[in-house]
Amino acid sequence: MTVAVVIPALDEELSIGEAVRQARAIPGVHEVVVCDNGSRDDTATRARTAGARVVTEPQRGYGRACLAALADLAARPPHTVLFMDADLADDPADATDLLAPIGSGQADLVIGSRIERAEPGALLPQARFGNWIATRLLRMLFGVEYTDLGPFRAIRWQALQMLAMDDQDFGWTVQMQARAARRGLRAIEVPVQYHRRVGRSKISGTVVGSVRAGTKIISTLMTERFAARPAVSKEAAQAV
Secondary structure: OOEEEEEEEOOOOOOHHHHHHHHHOOOOEEEEEEEEOOOOOOHHHHHHHOOOEEEEOOOOOHHHHHHHHHHHHOOOOOOEEEEOOOOOOEOHHHHHHHHHHHHOOOOOEEEEEOOOOEOOOOOOHHHHHHHHHHHHHHHHHHOOOOOOOOOOEEEEHHHHHHHOOOOOOOOHHHHHHHHHHHHOOOEEEEEOOEOOOOOOOOOOOOHHHHHHHHHHHHHHHHHHHHOOOOOOOHHHHHHO
16 A cells, blocks of 8 residues: 655744654655645755655645645555644654554545544644534534544545545645545544644634634535535546
8 A cells, every 4th residue: 555645834844854754754655745835934945855745835725735735646646645734743653543444445534533642732722622613513414423623634545536625725624524424435533642733833823823714614514515516537436
């Protein structure tokens, strides 16, 4: 099972080098793609020096960065994509637990849930509250049980193609979970560790960021519930 790691990064020069080195050491990983999302610091250079392939998406947005990295991978698609953040909050030791259910054929999508194993102070109260609301909406609107929208997650490449992801901002993670439910993909959660990040979060670390993220997540869920199913290629449909 070939695994490519996707790391979106914005102004993460203090942590990106170590994040890339840790990602490259995960068993099964053959490539790390960092998308520099308009950084004003040395993020791109440090990622490249640490051994990552660096792509650029100057227009900011978490989803845009993920989409740019996936567009680059499309020329050499892996079996599985592992998403992780650049801030060293995710623990690569948990990657095996994320990848194992996919490797054994038990799941198409595996979400790392931070709720039970987060280091004190790592998962801020506003993030916990946002997760609480979002996961209950996922249950009400889509009939699926989650505890988290954790960014540390793994998904089969062909399953990812089925989702036709297009969110360009904070709704990326919840859109993936909602569309997986609509497509009938086999999705599970596994508990993962979560450490205090290096630097301040650009989302939950500010009041404005938290409000924007919460509003976006709720609007994404409502849109996904009532929108037509996303289009998907015949090849991707046959592969799942």
